[in-house]
Amino acid sequence: MSSKLITIMSMAILCGLCYACQEAIVKTDTSVATYDQPSSNSSTGSQTYMSGTLPEEVLTGSFLKDSTGIYQSIYSSQNYGTFYQIFCKAKFTKEQSSGKELLDSLYFRLINYKGQMDLGFAKSAVEKDLVDYDSTTQIVGVKLAVRGMSNYHTLQYKLPESVKVYKDQFNRINVHRILMPLNPTVSSHALGSIFDSEFYYRSGLEPPVKKKLVAGQHGFPKDSLGGFKMSDLLSMDFVSIYGDGGNCYSSTINVQ
Numbered sequence: 001m002s003s004k005l006i007t008i009m010s011m012a013i014l015c016g017l018c019y020a021c022q023e024a025i026v027k028t029d030t031s032v033a034t035y036d037q038p039s040s041n042s043s044t045g046s047q048t049y050m051s052g053t054l055p056e057e058v059l060t061g062s063f064l065k066d067s068t069g070i071y072q073s074i075y076s077s078q079n080y081g082t083f084y085q086i087f088c089k090a091k092f093t094k095e096q097s098s099g100k101e102l103l104d105s106l107y108f109r110l111i112n113y114k115g116q117m118d119l120g121f122a123k124s125a126v127e128k129d130l131v132d133y134d135s136t137t138q139i140v141g142v143k144l145a146v147r148g149m150s151n152y153h154t155l156q157y158k159l160p161e162s163v164k165v166y167k168d169q170f171n172r173i174n175v176h177r178i179l180m181p182l183n184p185t186v187s188s189h190a191l192g193s194i195f196d197s198e199f200y201y202r203s204g205l206e207p208p209v210k211k212k213l214v215a216g217q218h219g220f221p222k223d224s225l226g227g228f229k230m231s232d233l234l235s236m237d238f239v240s241i242y243g244d245g246g247n248c249y250s251s252t253i254n255v256q
Contacts, residue, residue: 063173071087075144082118092167100167119150121145149191
């Protein structure tokens with residue numbers, strides 16, 4: 001592993017269910033890559049198959065800001081064995097003083113695909129700094145709290161007057177997902193009879209044991225809702241945002 005470094009960002013889902021990657025940077029040692037001889041046919045084109053490590057590449061998804069009437073994918077991951085995606089659409093209004101278009105609201109929708117447990121937005125965890133903006137980097141930072149067994153699958157966020165995002169200065173969205181424990185009221189290994197397998201481990205008659213927190217979970221340093229700094233999200237570059245194993249918690253989307 002010392003010869004290659006793979007940094008996977010955004011929706012790189014290493015879950016066995018779906019390899020959905022909208023933004024990835026792969027840095028590898030290209031000396032070990034092998035290429036089959038291309039097959040060529042003047043009528044059908046040619047194909048070249050590659051194996052081993054690949055040269056540095058950027059695979060990116062896009063958010064079309066003029067497509068205001070549709071939800072567009074900005075994030076996906078897997079928790080509790082369920083693969084899910086979060087979609088977003090934007091609403092712009094015209095500023096009276098300048099006549100320029102301003103970002104008024106963001107609408108988020110969470111869709112559950114494969115898996116036994118539904119996930120949704122964590123209503124009690126929504127705080128005032130859900131969305132922020134940096135005019136220097138022209139990045140909109142979005143912090144979304146997700147909880148298993150939640151029935152809240154749609155969320156509207158109207159930007160405060162203090163956050164002004166002009167349409168022509170809106171170039172990227174950085175998303176940070178924070179997974180909340182199943183039980184929203186008490187520190188518990190279960191919600192009713194549903195065991196919280198993301199935050200606890202169990203084995204037979206042994207009492208449940210808390211797992212070591214990983215990035216993207218509530219309570220992890222800087223990532224808990226009380227301690228996460230939005231300024232970090234507004235300054236992250238492509239290499240800084242990544243997924244940790246099967247728990248992909250951040251994404252970065254180019255806005256066009």
